[in-house]
Amino acid sequence: xxNKVTINDIAxxxxxxxxxxxxxxxxxxxxxxxxxxxxxxxxxxxxxxxNVFASLLAGGKGCLIAVVLPSGExxxxxxxxxxxxxxxxADVEALGVRTQLFTYDQYxxxxxxxxxxxxxxxxxxxxxxxxxxxxxxSQFVLDLEEKGIPYVFVDSRxxxxxxxxxxxxxxxxxGYLCADQLTGGFAIGSVLIVRVLRDKSxxxxxxxxxxxxFIDYMLEHSPECSVSNxxxxxxxxxxxxxxxxxxxxxxxxxxxxxxxxxxIHLLVPWLSSHPVKGRRVVGFDNLPENVAALKRGTxxxxxxxxxxxxxKRAIEALAEAIVLxxxxxxxxxxxxxxxxxxxxxxYY
Amino acid sequence: xxNKVTINDIAxxxxxxxxxxxxxxxxxxxxxxxxxxxxxxxxxxxxxxxNVFASLLAGGKGCLIAVVLPSGExxxxxxxxxxxxxxxxADVEALGVRTQLFTYDQYxxxxxxxxxxxxxxxxxxxxxxxxxxxxxxSQFVLDLEEKGIPYVFVDSRxxxxxxxxxxxxxxxxxGYLCADQLTGGFAIGSVLIVRVLRDKSxxxxxxxxxxxxFIDYMLEHSPECSVSNxxxxxxxxxxxxxxxxxxxxxxxxxxxxxxxxxxIHLLVPWLSSHPVKGRRVVGFDNLPENVAALKRGTxxxxxxxxxxxxxKRAIEALAEAIVLxxxxxxxxxxxxxxxxxxxxxxYY
DNA sequence: AAAATTTCCGTGCACGGTAACGGGAAATCA
DNA sequence: TGATTTCCCGTTACCGTGCACGGAAATTTT
Numbered sequence: 032x033x034n035k036v037t038i039n040d041i042a043x044x045x046x047x048x049x050x051x052x053x054x055x056x057x058x059x060x061x062x063x064x065x066x067x068x069x070x071x072x073x074x075x076x077x078x079x080x081x082n083v084f085a086s087l088l089a090g091g092k093g094c095l096i097a098v099v100l101p102s103g104e105x106x107x108x109x110x111x112x113x114x115x116x117x118x119x120x121a122d123v124e125a126l127g128v129r130t131q132l133f134t135y136d137q138y139x140x141x142x143x144x145x146x147x148x149x150x151x152x153x154x155x156x157x158x159x160x161x162x163x164x165x166x167x168x169s170q171f172v173l174d175l176e177e178k179g180i181p182y183v184f185v186d187s188r189x190x191x192x193x194x195x196x197x198x199x200x201x202x203x204x205x206g207y208l209c210a211d212q213l214t215g216g217f218a219i220g221s222v223l224i225v226r227v228l229r230d231k232s233x234x235x236x237x238x239x240x241x242x243x244x245f246i247d248y249m250l251e252h253s254p255e256c257s258v259s260n261x262x263x264x265x266x267x268x269x270x271x272x273x274x275x276x277x278x279x280x281x282x283x284x285x286x287x288x289x290x291x292x293x294x295i296h297l298l299v300p301w302l303s304s305h306p307v308k309g310r311r312v313v314g315f316d317n318l319p320e321n322v323a324a325l326k327r328g329t330x331x332x333x334x335x336x337x338x339x340x341x342x343k344r345a346i347e348a349l350a351e352a353i354v355l356x357x358x359x360x361x362x363x364x365x366x367x368x369x370x371x372x373x374x375x376x377x378y379y
Numbered sequence: 380x381x382n383k384v385t386i387n388d389i390a391x392x393x394x395x396x397x398x399x400x401x402x403x404x405x406x407x408x409x410x411x412x413x414x415x416x417x418x419x420x421x422x423x424x425x426x427x428x429x430n431v432f433a434s435l436l437a438g439g440k441g442c443l444i445a446v447v448l449p450s451g452e453x454x455x456x457x458x459x460x461x462x463x464x465x466x467x468x469a470d471v472e473a474l475g476v477r478t479q480l481f482t483y484d485q486y487x488x489x490x491x492x493x494x495x496x497x498x499x500x501x502x503x504x505x506x507x508x509x510x511x512x513x514x515x516x517s518q519f520v521l522d523l524e525e526k527g528i529p530y531v532f533v534d535s536r537x538x539x540x541x542x543x544x545x546x547x548x549x550x551x552x553x554g555y556l557c558a559d560q561l562t563g564g565f566a567i568g569s570v571l572i573v574r575v576l577r578d579k580s581x582x583x584x585x586x587x588x589x590x591x592x593f594i595d596y597m598l599e600h601s602p603e604c605s606v607s608n609x610x611x612x613x614x615x616x617x618x619x620x621x622x623x624x625x626x627x628x629x630x631x632x633x634x635x636x637x638x639x640x641x642x643i644h645l646l647v648p649w650l651s652s653h654p655v656k657g658r659r660v661v662g663f664d665n666l667p668e669n670v671a672a673l674k675r676g677t678x679x680x681x682x683x684x685x686x687x688x689x690x691k692r693a694i695e696a697l698a699e700a701i702v703l704x705x706x707x708x709x710x711x712x713x714x715x716x717x718x719x720x721x722x723x724x725x726y727y
Numbered sequence: 728a729a730a731a732t733t734t735c736c737g738t739g740c741a742c743g744g745t746a747a748c749g750g751g752a753a754a755t756c757a
Numbered sequence: 758t759g760a761t762t763t764c765c766c767g768t769t770a771c772c773g774t775g776c777a778c779g780g781a782a783a784t785t786t787t
Binding site: 037038039049050052053054056057059081082084085086087088089091 | 744
């Protein structure tokens, strides 16, 4: 079609055989320096691009992409991310891409380490990685680079590495947007932030920047607003409800509530049994339970980043890079913040 | 890899040759009824799927997808849609898919008709179609069906046809959502709808349902709200500003403004020179000018459907259907309503 | 019954690339 | 100088399909 130049053309023009050309294309040696350069020159001039079909047909192997995620419990954020693997387009699957999931315990750095060695043993052609532990990830990434395995970050990323691309949400801005959704742009008097207790694992609080963005918005738009925090234990519903009761007994004037992680659904039973007119409740991520609460009106709006789509797009970008040698246009601009309300969530 | 069964296997099992098998696969006759059935039976049993690579390699032709859109002026909605063609993934392009754009004058049914005949002459393997004229589209679609050319609707669709898929926005619900964005969920006193004058062309008002959804929301949530309409001529800026001046002189209490098409940007100069605190302005579609106004704060929020993405996904769905024989999972559920504010538009 | 068609089917090459195999020439060694 | 090794490179057999070509068998025509 468009790309008429084949490996045979190059062979003819260089006076060599296609076997030799193939050897330089795959850098598998046994080629004299002179021949190597001659071939490279012609390839450059003609803009030769290998035919993917022929290559896949002959090679047959296809490629393997490892997806490394925290293990996702039922209904959790990471389960949603996991589901993205099943959603990769038929077109990239047709390109011979297989994909394998590796999970780790998000609270145990050593589990992550263990998983990383498993990944390296599987010798994938590319890795999609949701990193939680900075130090361990740095090491893993070095191993990957050494082996020349490209990798894509999902959800969060390390700053200064040579990753191929990053699919995630800008945390600070998402907090800012969240505040805008909560207030509707008008000044409010007070707001309650509900946070979860964190045991001191080695991972930093992933919602820290989001909270910062929220606070900054409030300072700019509602400087006199009082912002309170309470902490709950995700595994203790009764304690959670108790904490809410206590807070609102002491601060009956507060109405709006926000959570910066995906667990707003933990508050739903309490919210349902304590309805307040004009209360706005804003959370993050389109977990099934969150969406259900949104539809019922218990939650006002969700800021979603669709981890499933992120994983899907990460795999696709990686596949294009590996199979087609097409680099993604930008490294970091694949970031979404979608506003969900009960009126558009059905079409999401 | 996974699909080990080849055309040769079938040939061997049926005692025929691969030439014959190929003939039944492509229905090009010259096969006895007995052989035909024998082959079909084995194909069924083994679940034979042709190897896309080999097929593309041997056939070479690839496929042609025609994209039929209204011609888009600079900065218009349809120009945005057009840009989606350039955004189709490298993976589907690698599948040998070429794409050709056909445009028509959105105000002239005969122009559409003319374009349709051109499309038929080009003999594409699939058609992406943004239909505006109901009658002419019905006829065109019949022609396509007769030739067995699959087609996908974009932006709007005909109700009862055998289209492969539809990518668009649910109009009624978008109006409903729009009202929710405008009011923030609270009752308001009055709102101004700005509409464009329509010459009596054969196409119906495409925003009619959207307006209906808006009105219904207002009736339910702000029953006492007064809703006014004014009409402007898109080609007459001064007249537009004059109309706005007149209206607001007579109704100084009205603050919020909404438009149901993509032309909210027409009001921007007037809005900028007549700032009102607490005024909410809501429009549709992420045209560059609209987005710019959103960033400056002149427009409060936009409901966007990303026509470019719709076209892109339509092409991809069609390509998968043609090349890989994979039907899209659902016909109609590819509909988006994205809420854009100045705080998330940068990451859109 | 022989000739002329028609129907049906097998053979073989092409598509572009991969990789094993083997061999000629140069370099090293005996 | 002859034998052996090393370095390069050409040859060749695929990968799974598409399709043109030609021929055998079945059918019709004279």
